[in-house]
Amino acid sequence: MLQFQLRTYIFNNYKKLIISMVLIVLLSFYSLINVPYLYLPEGARINFGDYLIGELNMIQLIMFIAYPSIFSFLVLNIIRGDFEDNYIQLIFPRTTSRFIYLLNKFIIIIFVALCFTMTVVLSKLVISFVLKIPFENKCYNYIFHTMKYHNVYEVYFCNILLFFTGLVFIGMIALFLSLYIKNIGFSIGIIIFGGFVHNAMFIFGGKIIYLLPFTQYILILHKECGSVLDKFSLQFSYAYMLISIVIIFFMVLRILNKKEIGEFSIWWILFFFSLSIALLRRKT
Helix, strand or coil: CCHHHHHHHHHHHHHHHHHHHHHHHHHHHHHHHHHHHHCCCCCCCCHHHHHHHHCCCCHHHHHHHHHHCCCCCCCCCCCCHHHHHHHHHHHHHHCCCHHHHHHHHHHHHHHHHHHHHHHHHHHHHHHHHCCCCCCCCCCCCHHHHCCCCHHCCCCCCHHHHHHHHHHHHHHHHHHHHHHHHHHHHHHHHHHHHHHHHHHHHHHHHHHHHCCCCHHCCCCCCCHHHHCCCCEEEEEEEHHHHHHHHHHHHHHHHHHHHHEEEEECCCCHHHHHHHHHHHHHHCCC
């Protein structure tokens, strides 16, 4: 059944996948132009490390708005599409439970997040190879110098893993929105609006920004990188995202069990955020 759902997803969304790949490549060229101004001293030549880590920490446009919006675009209809295209009549009778059905969808989100992450990294590799951007030169981004790792590859792994986990988290948020809000376009609009809210909080909101969801997958904002957010650790972010993923999973399961697609109560949203913050404060 998982293979059937994965094939159905790819067949129904191949155009979206191609568009997303093109957008990622375009953002890679945007980063190539702007990373030197943000992280390199004047006259220094960009290398692969600064290029990759620089983009994954371009906070305001790419990490707060572009990547959450593009990834949500890929997964928003992952369940609602089954209902709208009547695939659900084929799937539910062949699935042992709706828990298994939702678990399969969660695995597909993980698969899409993995492909998305690989595309982001591979686009930098290909562009670096074509434009002869060096791989071994000195890295100037202060993430490489503030984090207590032995080599640049450990920094790569740390940042890519955080990014991948954040995409899965964003995918679950998008999945929940798609079931609560009937209009997919409006759901994407909420994600984009959320990105602008993050931007505003980043500029004017001070330290409270560490409680916002899209902040969690940006490495440079964590205290391990010398951030002024002294309470914002990687441990906090992983706890925040993993707890939220579990909560959203069971909230979505409740919707499926009650067949309340598009009729979910706003009080459950408030409950979700209140419970998440309470659990995180208890951990810290």
